[in-house]
Structure formats: C-alpha cells, structure tokens
Amino acid sequence: MTVHTGRHFLQIPGPTNVPDRVLRAMDMPTLDHRGPEFAELGFAVLAAMQRVFRTEQPVIIFPSSGTGAWEAAMVNVLAPGDKVLMCETGQFAVLWRGIADKFKLDVDFIPSDWRHGADLAEIEKRLSADKQHTIKAVCVVHNETSTGCVTPPLEVRKILDRVKHPALLMVDTISGLGSMEYEHDAWGIDVSVAGSQKGLMLPPGLGFNAVSEKALAAAKANQGMRSYWDWQEVITFNKLGTFPYTPATNLLFGLREAVKMLEEEGLENVWARHKRHSAATRAAVKVWGLETQCADPNAHSPALTGVRVPEGHDADDFRKVVLENFDMSLGTGLNKVKGKVFRIGHIGHFNDLMLMGTLAGVEMGLDLAKIPHRSGGVLAAMDVLKGRDVMPMAKAQVA
Helix, strand or coil: CCCCCCCEEEEEECCCCCHHHHHHHHHHHHCCCCCHHHHHHHHHHHHHHHHHHHCCCCEEECCCCCCHHHHHHHHCCCCCCEEEEEEECCCCCHHHHHHHHCEEEEEEEEECCCCCCCHHHHHHHHHCCCCCEEEEEEEEEEEEHHHHHHHHCCHHHHHHHHHHCCCCCECCCCCCCCCCCCCCCCCCCCCEECCCCCCCCCCCCEEEEEEEEEHHHHHHEEEEECCCCHHHHHHHHHHHCCCCCCCHHHHHHHHHHHHHHHHHCHHCCCHHHHHHHHHHHHHHHHHCCEECCCCCCCCCCEEEEEEEEECCCCCHHHHHHHHHHHCCEEEEHHHHHCCCCEEEEECCCHHHHHHHHHHHHHHHHHHHCCCCCCCHHHHHHHHHCCCCCHHHHHHCCCC
C-alpha cells in the first residue's frame, strides 16, 4: 500500500472538491424540518437557486442525484408514447435517453461522434419536418461531462422560435450550472436540470428542476403517474418554506453557503475563471502534442477537458500511474471512449495553483506511463494564467 502525504487531488469533473466553508456550514445539528427555523433556511435556498439559474420562476429541489432530476423533468411534462428529440453528444445524453426509453417515450435520437456538441442543423431539420408538432420536447445536454463539449441552449431556443415549433426545451446543465454562463429565463428554457456535486461545490444529493410557466402548464395537463417527483406538490409546500418529504437538511445548509460563495466572487467572475482555466489546460494539451476529445474549437467546455491518448496506449493505465504516484484522481473515459480518454476537471472550488499542480501531475504521469508527448505543457499553461497569449485562447471559448 502506498502512503501519501498532503491532500488528495480530486480532479475529476464531479463530484468536485467541497470547500471547507461548505463543510463547516453542513456541520449542524438535526433541525425540525417543520419548524420556523427550517422555513427560514428553505426560503433562503429557494431564492438563492433562482438567482443561480437566473430565473423568477420556481426552482424545485429534490433530495436526489442528477439522475433523479432527469427523471423528474421527464415524468412531469411527458407521458408514455410522447415523442421527444434528443441528441447523442456523449454518455450523459445516452443515460438521459435511457430514462426516456424506460418511460416508454418515443425517442428520436440524433447520433454524433462524441467530439462535438449537438448537431444544431439536424435539430432544425427535424423540427421543420415535424409539421404536425408531434415532438413534445427537445432535450439537450448543455455541458457534456463525458466529452468536454458544449451545446448552446440559446441556439436551440432560436431554432424552436424560428420554425415556430411549440416543443418544450429541456436542458441538462448538471455540470454547467455554477461553472459557465446559464440564463434559464433569458434563453427561453422550459425545464433546466442540475445537481449539487459539480459547479455548486457540494456533495452529491441534491437535484434541481427550474421550470417555466409553459412547463408548469404542461405538467398540470399531464395525466402521467408520478408521486415523489411531482412538481406541484413540492411547490405547494415550498410556499411555507418546507417540503412534502424529509429534506436533505444539512445539504441545504451547505447549499446556502455555496451560493453565498459564488455570489461573493460574482457569477460572471466564476464563469470567467472557469474559461481561463480551460484555456490554460488546452494550452498544455496542445504543447504535449495530444488531442482534446472536443474537436470543435467553439465548443470547448470551461468545466473540464477530455484528453485523448495515442493509439496503443490506455487512458485508464495512465490514470492508475497518476493515482499511485501523485495521489491524484483524473476522470475516466466513459462508454465509447473508455480507455481512450482521460478527463481533467477544472470545475468548482478551484484556483490557479490547484490547476498548476494538476497539470504538473499529468505531465509527470505522461513521462512515467511512457505516453509519447512533448514537455513544456505546464509552462504553456503558466503563460496563459500570467496573461501571455491569452487572447487567442479566449477566442476559442463558448460564452
């Protein structure tokens, strides 16, 4: 057994590092979730999440993973047999599609090579061809955590408006919220799905749905079965600052503190920090002579970078070398890119020195694993962080 000193480097793209302030905020005695003290907390976190989603509409908080929030989004507005348009941008899009299949929705799934965001032209083509408006919802993953590719929700909304299609716009922003620009109301999103364990800097355990008036109307008209995930029941209890079930009280204490931290930094500054770290990471990858999994320069994720290893090498063997020698966890490749990709998370509670330690560990690991590369990636990242050559990098970012 290898004994490591110092703190473990958790550089997967979620769950992310939990700040000490959030851990301390969660360290509270059990609270009466029907009492006035809890109601104060309940009102505070509900308002806080409206600010993070940039919405004046309800935000529903579930004690769940992001998977639960996916399911809640589906069962409230859709019923078996309803047609949905989804896009295969990576593993998490595939998993969301799996939930749709289990609920016997009619899924039109647009394929991809897992190296780009959603095919906007194909979305427009299929919506334009749907003259009878049989498609009830368009579902896209904002920030595909398995590949590091972004799909801009605003562009999907523009397509829906351009072709005058009434389908709901449903967006998974589980790894986007709190790490990159997101505007639920201004972008015309009907259902936003998020989780606590990414940009919100919390442990797993909270799922979120932000919902438009149109989505609430669809849910009210939907006769499909649901109980735990029923938006309306939660919203009714939320008016009293509480929930229809026992809430994850201590996670809510942490959520209140996490949003306070985001707002102290300023959400726009949080988004800019993530872009900057993404640019520095990609500068390192370029100097190493490796490829990013995302092949579209306009779709690189601010939250993570997927890195392809050369043919004949195994990304998981490389990750094992890094873990054993430097006590650092990197994200594994999932499904189609298993063994071909490792993922560097630069998301959540993160700063320049943490990034430099991460990239140094990767560069040393490339040496030890005998993966062909050029040295100097860490120095290139330092140049970006110090402001040298930063503008060409910034141009490649997605707003």
